[in-house]
Amino acid sequence: MIGRLQCVVLDCPDVLELAWFYQAVLGGEVNRPDRRWGVDDDFATLHTDSGLVLAFQRVADYRAPRWPNAAHPQQFHLDIDVPDLDTAQDLLLGLGATLLLVDPLGWRIFADPAGHPFCTLAGH
Template sequence: MIGKLDAIALDCPDPRALAAFYGEILGLSIAEDSEDEWVELTGPGSVDGDRPVLAFQKVEDYRAPEWPGQLVPQQFHLDIRVEGLDEGEKAVLALGATATGEHYATWRVYLDPVGHPFCLVSSNG
């Protein structure tokens, strides 16, 4: 082993807002907030230094990835496991996600408030 995963970082125009979006979906809370430039989320019961974290980094002139096109390609996406796809969809849409219309038997594709694709995946599939 060369190392351990430390953080998963998403570029965005407003780290606090995107952290709040994913924090609500995943039940995570802000662990570090560096003057609007870098925000980290950690889970319930975690202790300072618990890694990996989900982080959000401010980028000037941010350009959202294009989905499903590749003019501005996605660099990665998150899969978020949910008990029910319909209930999960209602919850993420209420928080500001956008449905892409791509629905499959066990997963669906959405865009977060700044255009990053992510999937809800059924825990029953």
């Protein structure tokens, strides 16, 4: 092993908007004091209940991904287990997510408020 994942950083136009969106989806604490990062108008963090840390970095002239358009690539995506796909969909849409695809195999693709794709899958 060379190293350990510290956090996943998402580029976006509004760091707090995206941090609060993912806090509502995953739980956790926005901008919890942590010696590893300083938070400000250009950088925010979310320490999730599972231990994963997401960070959000403001980018000037941000270009949102447009799944599945290769001219605006998704760059990465998150897979999120949910207990009920329909309930999760209603809650996510209420938080500002956009439904991109309902797959016949049982998962759904959304875009967060900054345009990053993420999938919901029926939890096991």
